[in-house]
Each structure stands twice: as C-alpha cells, then as structure tokens.
Amino acid sequence: MQKLIDLLQWGPDGWLDELASGTAVTIGLALATLPIGIAAGFIVALGKQSTDPLIRASAHLYTTVFRGLPELLTLFIVYYGAQFAVSAASRALVGAPLEISPFLAGMVALGLVLSSYASEVFLSAFRAIPREQAEAGFALGLTHSQVMRRVILPQLIRIALPGLSNQWLLLLKDTALVSVITLNDLIRETQVAVSSTKEPFFFYAVACAIYLLLSVISSAGIWRIDRWASRGTAK
Amino acid sequence: MGLAGNGKVSDGAATLRPAPAGRLNNVTPAGIALLALWAIIGAGVAYGLAASLNAEGLANYGPRILAGYLTTLELVVLSFAVGVVLSVPIAAGRLSRNRLAGGLAYAYSYFFRGSPLIAQIFLIYYGAGQFVPELKAAGLWWFFKNSFYCAVFAFALNTAAYQAEILSGAIRNVAPGQRETAAALGLHPRITMRKIILPQALISALRPYANEVVLLAKASAIASIVTVLDLMGQTRFAYSKTYDLSFYFWAAVLYLATVEIFSHGVNFVERRITRHLKR
Amino acid sequence: MLSLRSLTAGALALFALVGNASAKDWTSTTIRIGTDATYAPFESQDSGGKIVGFDIDVGNAVCAELKLKCEFTNQDWDGIIPALNAGKIDAILSSMSITEERLKQIDFTDKVYNTPPVIVVPKDSTIAGFTAKDLAGKTIGVQSSTTHATYAEKTYPDSEIKYYKTADERNLDLAAGRLDAAIDDIVIFQQWLGTPDGACCKIAANIKIVPEIHGRGAGIGVRKEDTDLRDLFNKGLAAIRANGKYKEINDKYFNFDAYGD
Numbered sequence: 001m002q003k004l005i006d007l008l009q010w011g012p013d014g015w016l017d018e019l020a021s022g023t024a025v026t027i028g029l030a031l032a033t034l035p036i037g038i039a040a041g042f043i044v045a046l047g048k049q050s051t052d053p054l055i056r057a058s059a060h061l062y063t064t065v066f067r068g069l070p071e072l073l074t075l076f077i078v079y080y081g082a083q084f085a086v087s088a089a090s091r092a093l094v095g096a097p098l099e100i101s102p103f104l105a106g107m108v109a110l111g112l113v114l115s116s117y118a119s120e121v122f123l124s125a126f127r128a129i130p131r132e133q134a135e136a137g138f139a140l141g142l143t144h145s146q147v148m149r150r151v152i153l154p155q156l157i158r159i160a161l162p163g164l165s166n167q168w169l170l171l172l173k174d175t176a177l178v179s180v181i182t183l184n185d186l187i188r189e190t191q192v193a194v195s196s197t198k199e200p201f202f203f204y205a206v207a208c209a210i211y212l213l214l215s216v217i218s219s220a221g222i223w224r225i226d227r228w229a230s231r232g233t234a235k
Numbered sequence: 236m237g238l239a240g241n242g243k244v245s246d247g248a249a250t251l252r253p254a255p256a257g258r259l260n261n262v263t264p265a266g267i268a269l270l271a272l273w274a275i276i277g278a279g280v281a282y283g284l285a286a287s288l289n290a291e292g293l294a295n296y297g298p299r300i301l302a303g304y305l306t307t308l309e310l311v312v313l314s315f316a317v318g319v320v321l322s323v324p325i326a327a328g329r330l331s332r333n334r335l336a337g338g339l340a341y342a343y344s345y346f347f348r349g350s351p352l353i354a355q356i357f358l359i360y361y362g363a364g365q366f367v368p369e370l371k372a373a374g375l376w377w378f379f380k381n382s383f384y385c386a387v388f389a390f391a392l393n394t395a396a397y398q399a400e401i402l403s404g405a406i407r408n409v410a411p412g413q414r415e416t417a418a419a420l421g422l423h424p425r426i427t428m429r430k431i432i433l434p435q436a437l438i439s440a441l442r443p444y445a446n447e448v449v450l451l452a453k454a455s456a457i458a459s460i461v462t463v464l465d466l467m468g469q470t471r472f473a474y475s476k477t478y479d480l481s482f483y484f485w486a487a488v489l490y491l492a493t494v495e496i497f498s499h500g501v502n503f504v505e506r507r508i509t510r511h512l513k514r
Numbered sequence: 515m516l517s518l519r520s521l522t523a524g525a526l527a528l529f530a531l532v533g534n535a536s537a538k539d540w541t542s543t544t545i546r547i548g549t550d551a552t553y554a555p556f557e558s559q560d561s562g563g564k565i566v567g568f569d570i571d572v573g574n575a576v577c578a579e580l581k582l583k584c585e586f587t588n589q590d591w592d593g594i595i596p597a598l599n600a601g602k603i604d605a606i607l608s609s610m611s612i613t614e615e616r617l618k619q620i621d622f623t624d625k626v627y628n629t630p631p632v633i634v635v636p637k638d639s640t641i642a643g644f645t646a647k648d649l650a651g652k653t654i655g656v657q658s659s660t661t662h663a664t665y666a667e668k669t670y671p672d673s674e675i676k677y678y679k680t681a682d683e684r685n686l687d688l689a690a691g692r693l694d695a696a697i698d699d700i701v702i703f704q705q706w707l708g709t710p711d712g713a714c715c716k717i718a719a720n721i722k723i724v725p726e727i728h729g730r731g732a733g734i735g736v737r738k739e740d741t742d743l744r745d746l747f748n749k750g751l752a753a754i755r756a757n758g759k760y761k762e763i764n765d766k767y768f769n770f771d772a773y774g775d
Contacts, residue, residue, distance in 0.1 A: 018563060054266030061273055068494040069487055070456035077483050083600035084480055176351035182590040192559055195682035198711050201362035208350035215349045364690030380692050462676045475592050475659040
C-alpha cells in the first residue's frame with residue numbers, strides 16, 4: 001500500500017506530475033472544444049428551424065451522421081483522413097502547408113460530435129420558448145438581432161443549460177479517446193505509468209478517480225452558472 | 236408581422252417557426268449550396284467506397300469486416316441484456332429509502348457514469364491481468380482471460396448504471412395519483428408495481444432505453460482497444476495493412492445504417508404501443 | 515491577359531523549380547523524427563517522460579555527426595507511415611524493418627541494426643514444436659503493423675492472432691497468461707524477461723528469417739522524394755560506424771553486435 005502511495009509522488013520518482021500534465025491536456029482539450037461545439041450546435045439548431053427545407057435537411061443530415069457514428073471512428077477519420085488530405089495536397093504543392101496535430105484532430109472530431117448533440121438541445125430549448133416572446137419583442141419595435149440577444153437567448157441559455165452541462169460531462173469523458181491517437185492526455189499518461197510500473201489496476205483506478213473529481217468540480221461550476229442564468233425567475 | 240421603428244416590416248417570427256412542410260417555395264441559395272456540399276461529400280465517400288471494392292480488398296478484408304460487424308452485434312446485444320438484469324437491483328437501490336442501499340447504488344451509478352468507458356475497460360482488462368493468481372483461485376480466470384468477455388463485462392457494468400437511472404427515473408415519473416389509486420383499491424404493492432407502475436414507466440422509458448442502445452453500440456468500438464476484433468478492430472486491422480482510408484468509411488456506413496434502422500424500428504414500436512394515448 | 519498568363523506561368527515554373535530540386539535545406543530546420551516510444555530498449559519513455567533508447571542515441575549521434583538539429587517525437591505506430599507521408603514528421607527511427615511492402619510507401623536508409631525475431635512462451639507451456647500444426651488453436655500475441663504480425667499470419671493460419679497497439683500491452687497480456695505465445699524481436703524480449711514481470715516466460719525458439727516478410731534489418735524511414743535526407747543519414751550512419759560511436763552505443767545497451775550481418 002505504501003509502495004502504491006509512493007508512486008503518486010511529485011517529481012522524478014513519482015507519477016503525480018505526469019498525471020497532472022495529462023489532466024491539464026484533458027481539461028485543455030475539452031475547454032478548447034466547448035465553445036466551438038456549442039457555437040456550431042447553435043448555428044445548426046438555427047438551420048433546423050429555417051424556412052428553407054434544404055437547409056433544414058442539411059442540418060438534420062449533419063446531426064444524423066455525427067450522432068450515429070462512434071466517436072472513436074469519427075476521431076480516426078478526422079485524424080487519418082486529414083493526414084491523407086494534407087499529404088495529397090502537399091504532393092500538389094510544395095512543402096507541407098498544414099500540420100494536423102492530434103490535438104487539432106481531437107478538437108475537430110469532438111467538436112463535430114458535440115455540435116450535433118448540442119443542436120438537438122438547442123432545438124428543444126427553442127421549441128420550449130413560447131412563440132409569443134419573439135412576437136412581443138417585434139411588437140415593441142425591437143430588431144431581429146435585438147430580439148434574439150435580449151429576449152430569446154437569456155431564456156434559451158437557462159432552458160438549455162441542463163442539456164448542455166450534460167454534454168460537457170460527456171465531452172470530458174470523450175476526450176479520453178484521444179489517447180488512441182497518442183495525444184498525451186490523462187489516459188495516455190496513465191498508460192505510460194502502467195507500462196513502467198506494471199500496476200494497471202491502481203493507476204487506472206486513480207485515472208477514474210481524477211475524472212470523477214473533474215466531474216464533481218464541473219457540477220459545482222454548472223450549479224453556479226445555473227444560479228446566474230436563473231436570476232430573476234420565479235423558483 | 237410587427238412594425239419595427241425603422242419602418243422595416245419584420246418577419247422575424249418566421250425564422251422562429253418552421254414553414255409549413257411540403258412546400259419548396261422557400262428555397263434559398265444557401266440551402267442549395269449546403270445540400271450540394273453534402274452531395275459532393277456523399278459522392279466522394281461513395282466513390283472511395285466503390286474504389287476499395289476491388290477484388291483484392293474485398294477478398295482479403297470483406298469477410299473480416301463482416302465478421303467484425305457480427306462481433307459488434309453480439310457485443311452490444313449481450314452487454315445490453317446483462318445490463319438489463321444488473322440494472323434492476325441498482326434501480327431498486329436508487330429508489331430505496333434505505334440509506335445503505337441508496338448510498339451504494341448512488342456510488343455505483345456515479346462511478347460508472349462519471350468516468351470514461353475507456354478507462355473502465357482498461358481497469359477491468361489489464362487490472363484482471365494483474366490478479367491472475369487470485370482469479371484462478373476463485374475459478375474466474377477463464378472469464379477474464381478472454382478479451383471478448385472482459386469487454387462484455389465492462390460494457391454491462393457501464394450500461395447497467397445508465398439503465399438504472401433510466402428505470403428509476405421512469406418509475407419516479409409515473410404520476411403519484413396512480414400509486415394512490417392502487418392503494419385506495421387495496422392492491423398489494425407488488426401487484427401495483429407489476430401491473431400499474433411498470434407498464435407505464437416502461438412506455439415512457441422506451442425512448443431513453445433506445446437511446447442507450449445506440450450509445451452502447453457506438454461505445455462498443457472501444458472494445459477494439461483491448462484486442463477485441465469487432466467492426467472497429469477489423470477496420471483498424473485492414474487499415475494497418477493497406478493504409479486505405481476507405482475501410483473506415485465502410486465501417487462508418489455500417490454503423491450509421493445499423494443505428495438508423497434501429498432508430499426507425501424503435502419509432503415504429505413507440506407509435507404502436509402509445510396509440511392508446513391521446514397526443 | 516498576357517500579364518496574368520505570364521504571372522501564372524512564372525509561378526508554376528517557380529513551383530516546378532523548387533519542387534523538382536527538393537531543395538529543403540536540412541541544415542537550417544529541425545528534423546522531426548517520429549518514434550513509437552513503447553519498444554524498450556530501442557525506444558521508450560523514462561519516468562520523466564523523455565524519449566530514450568538505442569535508436570534515440572543512434573539518431574542523436576548521426577545528427578551530431580552531420581551537424582543537424584534533430585528532435586524526436588512520439589507517434590503511434592499504426593499511423594507512423596501516414597504521418598511521415600503527410601509531413602508531420604521528416605523521418606522514422608523506430609525499429610522499422612526495411613521490407614518490400616513498406617518500400618512501396620516510403621524510402622529507407624541503410625540498416626541501423628538487424629536482430630532476429632524469436633517466439634516466447636510461458637514457462638509452464640506445453641507446446642512441443644513451432645510448426646503451424648503445433649500452434650493450431652493457440653493464441654499468439656504480436657504488435658499490429660509489424661513484420662512479426664505478418665509472419666504470424668502467414669505461418670500460423672490456424673492460430674488466433676491477437677494484435678496489440680504496443681509491445682508493452684502485449685507483454686502485459688503475456689505475463690497475465692492470456693497468450694500462449696508471442697513473437698517479437700529477441701532484444702525486446704531479453705530486456706523484458708530480465709524484469710520481474712518477465713519472470714513468467716522464456717524464449718522458446720528462434721524464428722526463421724523470411725526475407726520477404728522480415729526485410730533486411732531496421733532502417734530510418736524517409737519520404738520517397740527526400741533522397742537528399744536519405745543520403746545524408748546514410749553518410750552519418752557510415753561515419754558513426756567508422757569512428758566507433760556506433761560500437762559505443764551498441765555496448766551501452768547490448769552485449770552482442772546489434773548490427774548483424
């Protein structure tokens with residue numbers, strides 16, 4: 001038992017600093033993907049409500065594809081596919097123009113998945129806001145963007161928050177997949193620790209515990225955002 | 236239609252309300268462009284798929300991919316079934332007022348829903364490898380030695396946690412009036428559960444359960460990371476030999492088709508079993 | 515119109531010139547060398563996360579000899595050739611055997627080392643011989659995308675071949691008893707058998723080298739068009755072989771000549 005605790009030291013003898021750096025990469029990837037995924041999801045949700053049936057069809061197709069594919073598969077297609085596209089392009093031009101790092105591939109793949117699920121959350125949130133709200137806004141002489149910004153969005157955020165916070169927790173867990181494309185996230189660092197110390201049960205249990213900790217911290221943060229978003233509403 | 240201060244007639248309400256279905260009179264250039272983009276992507280993927288259908292690719296890897304697909308189906312069905320059985324006591328614990336049972340169930344649910352499946356499967360697969368003498372003594376090594384069984388075990392534990400939440404949530408959401416009426420009629424609690432509560436709970440839980448099957452099917456790809464040769468595993472094998480990306484697209488087509496067919500099947504079933512409810 | 519046409523022609527000519535010359539100045543850029551650091555003692559990560567090993571020392575010696583700046587990056591084995599072709603890395607120095615199959619995709623320098631493969635079994639194994647019949651129905655563990663995997667597939671069609679992403683994961687399962695046998699480079703196993711976890715197993719037999727499958731030793735992989743880099747590396751390799759630096763690195767890791775014949 002003492003030997004196991006010793007393995008969790010900071011510094012050259014222990015693995016705590018490696019696990020910490022892996023955790024930082026995990027959190028960083030999730031935080032980098034979050035705004036892009038949510039913004040894209042919002043746009044796709046708008047698309048699903050468009051008067052143009054072709055735009056609606058495109059948006060639904062987007063959601064169907066990225067909610068139907070395993071995240072691991074999406075990750076591989078983005079990672080290897082981007083490499084293939086880049087190598088094909090660099091054969092035509094001179095030099096390698098773009099470098100698709102595992103981090104970027106992870107961001108894109110997870111962002112595509114997040115935006116599909118987020119668009120469904122936003123869609124049901126839009127539907128939950130009574131039509132009269134927007135009509136009242138127009139009746140008061142507000143412009144389209146003012147209605148969106150000051151009437152719809154505040155309510156949308158409050159209604160969509162539970163669904164979006166669920167998506168954040170899923171995103172945190174999905175980042176674990178990037179270990180398969182050799183990004184040094186928490187799982188990858190755990191694998192390195194395991195191959196060096198041969199204590200798989202202990203280290204994977206520690207990794208699970210760290211994810212649980214992240215989810216607890218996230219829940220606390222989400223509770224505060226929910227309090228802010230629900231300010232002024234009757235409870 | 237409101238009158239905005241700047242004299243512009245705003246039809247903003249229209250974008251917050253979809254136009255009546257079946258009319259193509261609102262098509263915009265953006266819509267055409269987007270659909271065209273999808274068409275191009277689809278054509279590209281189709282071309283890539285057809286290109287890999289050469290005799291060599293098909294002969295070498297076709298049977299393997301198919302075998303992988305069957306393995307995935309087995310994996311999902313088995314894990315889900317075991318999960319169903321496992322979720323019942325956990326759901327009971329989540330609904331129970333007993334502090335110990337409730338606490339244990341909550342801890343189980345929190346652990347398996349709060350940590351990534353990939354970490355759980357590594358924990359079980361490589362963790363079991365660390366305790367071989369103990370497992371052999373308990374007569375369980377034959378189970379954990381097999382990577383497929385390990386994967387089923389990990390997935391079953393994971394899906395049981397989610398299913399317990401679905402089941403307990405559905406039971407909780409059955410209107411309290413139902414229980415009260417049953418009690419007023421003098422029905423035994425067990426009969427109440429079996430004939431009144433559960434049927435209604437399961438109807439409302441159909442959608443979440445179907446969603447869970449889809450999520451499980453997508454998560455099953457993770458089994459390939461612990462050497463299980465499911466669809467994902469065979470695809471990675473084929474790619475590692477040929478560096479031909481089209482194998483990943485074949486896998487994508489298979490996963491998507493399966494999920495879509497399943498979802499439409501569930502929609503049909505749901506419409507049938509709720510036709511007695513006025514919507 | 516004329517000016518646009520001549521501009522385009524000029525630009526294309528410039529591209530062609532630069533493209534054909536493949537005049538990437540290797541002395542002014544950092545050469546990124548990809549390696550799958552899960553293959554001790556050739557390449558692995560120490561507890562500080564630094565990539566170390568025989569290949570790393572050889573690579574650094576060659577680069578020092580050629581006065582080039584080189585940097586090693588970790589790369590997953592299955593994607594290492596696509597990564598090279600996509601330009602993410604400039605070279606592969608990861609115990610990659612020079613085979614005809616791989617020469618279709620990339621080019622190689624002369625060999626860096628050549629050590630034979632072996633088959634390893636648990637100490638209490640009851641396997642008598644190593645023909646296809648002896649191992650029929652048994653489970654053999656290999657790393658995916660390696661010559662050993664190809665060898666196992668071709669030689670033991672009736673056995674169950676399990677593919678692992680890294681040699682480390684395969685060794686974990688071998689120690690756990692999930693595998694009846696494993697095939698890999700003799701050096702990998704010798705290193706591992708000396709550790710406490712390797713105490714479970716023993717080297718059972720040497721594998722007959724099949725040139726079409728095993729190739730002619732491990733070399734440094736480069737893109738097909740980077741012939742100048744390949745020649746540079748060959749010069750460096752020859753230099754460190756001649757001035758004794760190679761022997762120094764060899765003796766640090768092995769008590770035999772890894773270069774082979």
